[in-house]
Amino acid sequence: MFRLLSLSAKIKAVSLVFLLAGLASVSITLWVTWQLEGGAAAVNEAGRLRMQVFRMQLSFQNHEQHVLDQGNARFTASLQLLREGDPSRPLQILWTPPLRAQFARIEEGWQHLSRMQTAATLPEFRAQGDALVQVIDDLVTLLEREMVRWTAGLHLFQLMMVALVIGATIVFWMMSYWEVLYPLERLEGGMAHIRQGQLQTRLQLESGGEFGRVASGFNLMAASLQSARENLEFKVREKTASLQAQHAQLQALYTVSAQMAEADNLQTLAQGFVHQVRASVQADAVAVRWSDEANERYVLLASEGLPPSLSTQEHCLPTGACICAPPKEGAKARVIRLHTDEVVTLPHCREAGYVTLVGVPLRHQQRLLGEVNLYFVQEQTLTPETHALLTAMAEHLASAMESLRVTALEREAAVAQERSLIARELHDSIAQSLAFLKIQTQLLRDAIAKGNTAARDRSVSELEVGVRECYADVRELLVHFRTRTSDEDIGHALRSTLSKFEHQTGLKGALIMGGAEGLPLPPDVQVQVLHIVQEALSNIRKHAQATQVTVSVQRHPVWTFSITDNGCGFASQEVAPDSLHVGLGIMKERAARIHADLQVISTPGTGTTVRLQLPSLAALPALGDPL
Numbered sequence: 001m002f003r004l005l006s007l008s009a010k011i012k013a014v015s016l017v018f019l020l021a022g023l024a025s026v027s028i029t030l031w032v033t034w035q036l037e038g039g040a041a042a043v044n045e046a047g048r049l050r051m052q053v054f055r056m057q058l059s060f061q062n063h064e065q066h067v068l069d070q071g072n073a074r075f076t077a078s079l080q081l082l083r084e085g086d087p088s089r090p091l092q093i094l095w096t097p098p099l100r101a102q103f104a105r106i107e108e109g110w111q112h113l114s115r116m117q118t119a120a121t122l123p124e125f126r127a128q129g130d131a132l133v134q135v136i137d138d139l140v141t142l143l144e145r146e147m148v149r150w151t152a153g154l155h156l157f158q159l160m161m162v163a164l165v166i167g168a169t170i171v172f173w174m175m176s177y178w179e180v181l182y183p184l185e186r187l188e189g190g191m192a193h194i195r196q197g198q199l200q201t202r203l204q205l206e207s208g209g210e211f212g213r214v215a216s217g218f219n220l221m222a223a224s225l226q227s228a229r230e231n232l233e234f235k236v237r238e239k240t241a242s243l244q245a246q247h248a249q250l251q252a253l254y255t256v257s258a259q260m261a262e263a264d265n266l267q268t269l270a271q272g273f274v275h276q277v278r279a280s281v282q283a284d285a286v287a288v289r290w291s292d293e294a295n296e297r298y299v300l301l302a303s304e305g306l307p308p309s310l311s312t313q314e315h316c317l318p319t320g321a322c323i324c325a326p327p328k329e330g331a332k333a334r335v336i337r338l339h340t341d342e343v344v345t346l347p348h349c350r351e352a353g354y355v356t357l358v359g360v361p362l363r364h365q366q367r368l369l370g371e372v373n374l375y376f377v378q379e380q381t382l383t384p385e386t387h388a389l390l391t392a393m394a395e396h397l398a399s400a401m402e403s404l405r406v407t408a409l410e411r412e413a414a415v416a417q418e419r420s421l422i423a424r425e426l427h428d429s430i431a432q433s434l435a436f437l438k439i440q441t442q443l444l445r446d447a448i449a450k451g452n453t454a455a456r457d458r459s460v461s462e463l464e465v466g467v468r469e470c471y472a473d474v475r476e477l478l479v480h481f482r483t484r485t486s487d488e489d490i491g492h493a494l495r496s497t498l499s500k501f502e503h504q505t506g507l508k509g510a511l512i513m514g515g516a517e518g519l520p521l522p523p524d525v526q527v528q529v530l531h532i533v534q535e536a537l538s539n540i541r542k543h544a545q546a547t548q549v550t551v552s553v554q555r556h557p558v559w560t561f562s563i564t565d566n567g568c569g570f571a572s573q574e575v576a577p578d579s580l581h582v583g584l585g586i587m588k589e590r591a592a593r594i595h596a597d598l599q600v601i602s603t604p605g606t607g608t609t610v611r612l613q614l615p616s617l618a619a620l621p622a623l624g625d626p627l
Helices: 007-061 065-084 097-116 123-197 210-262 266-281 310-315 384-450 453-481 492-506 523-544 579-593
Strands: 285-291 299-302 316-318 334-337 358-364 367-376 508-512 548-554 560-565 597-604 608-613
Touching: 007 065, 007 097, 007 123, 007 492, 007 597, 065 097, 097 123, 123 210, 210 266, 210 384, 266 285, 266 299, 266 367, 266 384, 299 367, 334 548, 358 384, 367 384, 492 523, 492 548, 492 579, 523 560, 523 579, 579 597
Parallel strands: 508 548
Antiparallel strands: 285 299, 285 367, 299 316, 334 358, 358 367, 548 560, 560 608, 597 608
């Protein structure tokens, strides 16, 4: 029972035992010492009785009655004191039966001596007093013997206290060794064996206390280390295989992402995807099916590993006709056992020898774009890792397909918008010139019919001027439509445009570049700026009657372009719905596309300034391919 206690409980129990034993020994020793002190005082008091008897004999001889009476009183008080004791002194007779009998003889002798004080002779009184003294001496002798016995007992208790101290020391030393030092030595030995690689080492401690729990923990640690060492190679192989699988999955995702970034059409995108998916999941065949927006049919977009007959038979499937063409609400990642009777499907897959079909839908923002089908000739399960990989790859494919669609729509919209601008510019220039030539041709025919030579010559002159104007418009439009930027510095493009303008019109042009060097403009923004500058120069050629044109560029803090001429100017609020009005509208549309601010400042007789101020580069929109 004691060995099952904890170390702290054992220390408390042993300490309590020795504490009680020590307190008991000290208490007994104190009590014996107090008794001996009382006995010594009793011996002194008994000695005083002899002295009082001698005084009473002398007083009786000298006939000193009052002194004799005082002696009687003192002797009686001393007897009472010896009989009752005095704890305050202390004074106490260590009573034993012989002492009680001897004390009774003293009292009897005292009573006899008291009676003789009135009638006895001096020799009789003296003889009786000597007899009483002898009895008192016998009492003192008995008291001294009793004190010797008690002193011997005190010495015995002191020796017992010494033995108790020695025993307590031995017990505490043994407890320290068996309960602390010995378990620590065992634990240190076990740790030494562990350090030497002896992982089968175990500690056998019968103690149920703290060191027992430490030993249990040590054994658990040793067992864990032994198990870890024994299974380390297996765990390393397992972890290596897991890391290799993760690496393969990441590599597959990276490869798919790279292929999708490089693919420029849907067929190339889908064919590269099926090849990578088949290699990643070790499928026997893979197919990608595209579904229209109404989800009415599934068209085989790309495949790898499928028999040609199966590809032909399932090239286009109505929605719901087969398990590989699910409706939108039923499209989810799933594993289908083709050999089960419960599956309703076309027989082509089973006839081709496939046993398992895995379907993964292609979704982009809740829109079903199609499905990826994986074919296996054996039983196959879809692990969480494979499911996550296929889902991620399908999401990449769906995003890439949607990106191609959006890019095509943007390109179509950009082409349509540019065609609209081209149509307006053609109408503004060539269509109006041809209309003028048609009118002049009719006037010429009328003049010839009437024989009006002056009108005929005037019409011919007008026709020549119209043809030259139409030719100039055609050359200007050709230059305008061929505008491209291949340099980060827009200054080169502006110099080239201004040089062509000078060559075509004979007007003087100047380019002023101001402001600190900053970040270059994006190419698509440069194209729009050049179109606006060309449109402004075209308006100057047609309407300004100017001799000098200045193009100023301020690069900091924001890009600002100013096209100024010294022509006739016009009143902004009185612009007629002619080619000038159309040209201003085209410039404003192009400025709005790049979020720029376009201002036309003109006063009749003082020239015109067209100012284009761009937003900060961070606020410029991404326009896609330049138009």
